[in-house]
Amino acid sequence: MTRIIKDYDVRKNEILDAAEALFYSKGFENCTVNDILKVVGIAKGTFYHYFTSKEAAMDGVIDRNVDNIVHRVQATLEKFRADPNEKLMHAFLAMRVDDHTAHHTLEDMHQPANALLHQKSLKQLIHSLAPILADVIQEGIDQQIWRCSQPLQCMQIFLAAALSLTDEGIFEMDADSQMLIMTALIGTLEKMLGVRENEFLKQYGAHWATE
16 A cells, blocks of 8 residues: 655644544543544654644644634734724734634633643733734824833733633623623723723724624
């Protein structure tokens, strides 16, 4: 039988696809390297050519997913180069998960066996997105739209709060409670940027809450 040799990135993504599906369906803690090997149809040596461990494969899954979100945010920012207000609003909207498959994936991530995967994903999102949003904030400061002495730190704090409080796997809330949280988050952002109370809420509240 002829041995099939695949491009490095193609094979790597096959392994990541299988690992991601198994992590979400079985839970990271319950999944083994052998489980991944069976799905992809490769030998153990091939797996270790790409990843040093199951944990390294998890990091690869996280990096790939975060890179996709970062790319989506950056592509969105390119469309609104002139207006920091619009850039900030649409950057937040681009971060949101709004399709059925992605929601199902989030439900799987919230399994107890995926606690480490969940935690590392949130950490990587904050690490990757905060500098991008801080650059937008700096543009607003330079244009004298906003006032903020520590853009990066403020975005780290805001993202940590927003990603945690709106995470249904951590906090279970009804629609009214979710709306109150969103209102409070928008109000916090206004205070961070020296914006008049309810200014963001009046302009963008409906978008952040529903889109």
